[in-house]
Amino acid sequence: MSAVTLDRPAVTLADLTAFIWAEADLLDRLAYKDWLKLWSTDGLYIVPVERGVADHANAVNVLYDDAEMREMRVKRLLSGFSMSSAPPARTVRTVSRFVETARNETSVDLRAAQVIVEYKYERHRLLAADVDYRIELSAEGLKLARKVVTLINCDDPLHGIGYLL
Amino acid sequence: MHSEDAVAERPWGALFEGDRADGAIYRDPALFDAEMDRIFKNTWVWVAHDSELPGPNTFKTGHVGTSPVLITRDKKGQVHVLLNRCRHRAASVCEKKKGKQSVFVCPYHGWSYDPDGSLRKVPHRWGYDENFDPADYPLFSLRVEQYAGMIFATFNADAPPLEEHLGAARKWMDLFMKQGGGFGVKVLGQHSFRFPGNWKIQLENTTDAYHFPIVHKTFLDSLDEETENVFDVLGQGGWVEDLGNGHSVMVMIPSLIDLEADLEAPIPDRFADLAAELAAEGHDDLTVRRLVRAVGGTGFNLNLFPNVACSMAFFRVLRPVDVATTEITHVAIGMDGGESVGPANRARIRLHEHFQGPMGFGTPDDAEGWERVQRGVRAGEGMPILVNRGVSAPEGTAEPGHEAGDVSSEVGMRAAYRMWKRMMDE
Numbered sequence: 001m002s003a004v005t006l007d008r009p010a011v012t013l014a015d016l017t018a019f020i021w022a023e024a025d026l027l028d029r030l031a032y033k034d035w036l037k038l039w040s041t042d043g044l045y046i047v048p049v050e051r052g053v054a055d056h057a058n059a060v061n062v063l064y065d066d067a068e069m070r071e072m073r074v075k076r077l078l079s080g081f082s083m084s085s086a087p088p089a090r091t092v093r094t095v096s097r098f099v100e101t102a103r104n105e106t107s108v109d110l111r112a113a114q115v116i117v118e119y120k121y122e123r124h125r126l127l128a129a130d131v132d133y134r135i136e137l138s139a140e141g142l143k144l145a146r147k148v149v150t151l152i153n154c155d156d157p158l159h160g161i162g163y164l165l
Numbered sequence: 166m167h168s169e170d171a172v173a174e175r176p177w178g179a180l181f182e183g184d185r186a187d188g189a190i191y192r193d194p195a196l197f198d199a200e201m202d203r204i205f206k207n208t209w210v211w212v213a214h215d216s217e218l219p220g221p222n223t224f225k226t227g228h229v230g231t232s233p234v235l236i237t238r239d240k241k242g243q244v245h246v247l248l249n250r251c252r253h254r255a256a257s258v259c260e261k262k263k264g265k266q267s268v269f270v271c272p273y274h275g276w277s278y279d280p281d282g283s284l285r286k287v288p289h290r291w292g293y294d295e296n297f298d299p300a301d302y303p304l305f306s307l308r309v310e311q312y313a314g315m316i317f318a319t320f321n322a323d324a325p326p327l328e329e330h331l332g333a334a335r336k337w338m339d340l341f342m343k344q345g346g347g348f349g350v351k352v353l354g355q356h357s358f359r360f361p362g363n364w365k366i367q368l369e370n371t372t373d374a375y376h377f378p379i380v381h382k383t384f385l386d387s388l389d390e391e392t393e394n395v396f397d398v399l400g401q402g403g404w405v406e407d408l409g410n411g412h413s414v415m416v417m418i419p420s421l422i423d424l425e426a427d428l429e430a431p432i433p434d435r436f437a438d439l440a441a442e443l444a445a446e447g448h449d450d451l452t453v454r455r456l457v458r459a460v461g462g463t464g465f466n467l468n469l470f471p472n473v474a475c476s477m478a479f480f481r482v483l484r485p486v487d488v489a490t491t492e493i494t495h496v497a498i499g500m501d502g503g504e505s506v507g508p509a510n511r512a513r514i515r516l517h518e519h520f521q522g523p524m525g526f527g528t529p530d531d532a533e534g535w536e537r538v539q540r541g542v543r544a545g546e547g548m549p550i551l552v553n554r555g556v557s558a559p560e561g562t563a564e565p566g567h568e569a570g571d572v573s574s575e576v577g578m579r580a581a582y583r584m585w586k587r588m589m590d591e
Binding site: 047049050057058059060061062063064069072073075076079081082083084085121155156157158159160161162165 | 262353354355356357358359360380382383384386387492497507510511514515517518519522523524525526528529530531532533534536537540
């Protein structure tokens with residue numbers, strides 16, 4: 001009998017979007033420690049500075065985080081000693097326009113639209129992005145194996161961002 | 166009490182005296198316009214690194230002060246800095262950030278220009294009379310000179326030669342470029358971001374070690390113990406030195422001034438894997454040591470007035486947008502040695518991302534601090550900005566005759582503001 005309890009073929013777009021919405025909710029609530037648990041150990045979280053880059057490892061990115069960097073980043077954001085994140089801008093985000101782009105035995109790739117409104121110092125800012133997800137179908141349930149957030153203006157001047165995208 | 170209007174009538178240079186500045190230097194729009202005219206149209210402004218124009222007919226776009234420019238390399242290899250403005254009715258002739266092309270065609274009426282700025286062709290030439298000569302209408306061309314791969318431009322035909330303007334800073338530019346590890350320095354990519362504050366707040370910051378342990382506590386906390394010791398910037402006997410013409414150097418890690426010295430020293434544990442990877446690429450032991458020593462950059466920030474700094478391992482470029490908006494570009498650099506130095510360049514990129522950029526462990530906190538200056542300076546008209554910090558530099562560090570102070574001193578800010586005052590009074 002297999003240890004895997006998840007019925008893989010039956011994972012629906014509704015299951016996947018529920019997972020992504022739960023992630024978005026954790027991020028808006030700054031529940032970063034719980035957010036870390038959504039990731040597979042070798043997952044990569046990437047925010048590029050150019051569109052259409054395939055080889056992120058050899059490019060300068062806004063961030064290129066493996067598990068160790070994610071943990072250090074979360075520690076920093078929650079430490080209370082980072083002036084841009086104590087407190088950070090408030091955020092309200094939505095993720096939608098989901099398209100499944102690939103599926104195999106172990107994972108599903110999705111493309112989606114994300115809109116974040118941030119607010120600090122009496123100023124709203126709008127951050128629109130295309131997001132590419134790879135969601136792993138593991139024994140423990142769904143895990144983030146890859147998340148690439150390509151901001152609509154990633155190749156133009158951004159601003160200091162004291163929270164997670 | 167004085168109003169901003171009254172300030173506008175004063176000689177601008179009087180806003181800085183000795184070791185303090187009037188808060189109006191950050192907030193007066195009329196002063197900003199005067200600065201764009203007297204400083205950014207008058208002196209050498211950094212526009213590119215040589216490696217950003219990697220061959221004939223390559224280009225990038227940028228700004229000199231508030232003027233959009235096109236920086237090109239023509240087919241003979243000569244670099245040109247041209248106003249990005251068609252001579253006909255002013256449309257921009259290029260909106261790409263970089264690329265390769267042998268002609269720039271204005272999209273509005275089709276006037277076409279060579280990379281050296283000459284007007285090549287005008288459509289429907291018959292509509293102009295016989296006295297119309299395209300040779301009279303090249304793109305406006307700025308003076309261009311370069312040193313150590315750094316390309317500067319100026320609107321001022323009478324500005325002193327670039328090397329004279331750089332003066333004592335040249336020695337430090339040469340030292341900075343040693344991080345090419347013997348292969349030369351190459352631009353690997355960049356971050357850019359804006360903050361709601363005046364450009365001089367950023368100019369000050371690259372020569373401000375005082376803020377480092379406070380603002381960047383969370384960066385320091387994220388380092389292993391060995392690296393954290395390297396970044397103890399106030400505790401290693403560093404200094405700040407006025408290099409003349411507004412330039413200054415802030416030495417934070419004296420043991421990393423000359424990257425070609427001490428190559429026989431043991432390779433730090435944190436670079437052991439990198440050293441093994443580089444050896445596997447076929448580099449000999451000395452080259453591996455040189456590359457590893459260069460991977461984290463130099464131990465100093467060189468501030469070049471008014472818009473660029475050679476900051477440890479990257480170029481920091483500032484662009485004044487308006488009195489309370491400044492754009493910063495952090496240009497990541499690496500070694501120009503192709504795939505064989507790939508492991509070193511990837512390590513450099515990851516180190517760059519760790520601190521720099523809109524979501525780095527350092528930059529967002531800097532940006533927040535600078536915004537807080539701009540917010541705070543709305544209060545307290547007539548109250549000075551203090552740049553009076555500093556005790557003597559450690560014995561035997563700075564060159565004789567240069568004003569210098571300890572690493573946390575504000576000597577570099579005073580150097581920049583003295584040049585600012587000189588140019589604003591001219």
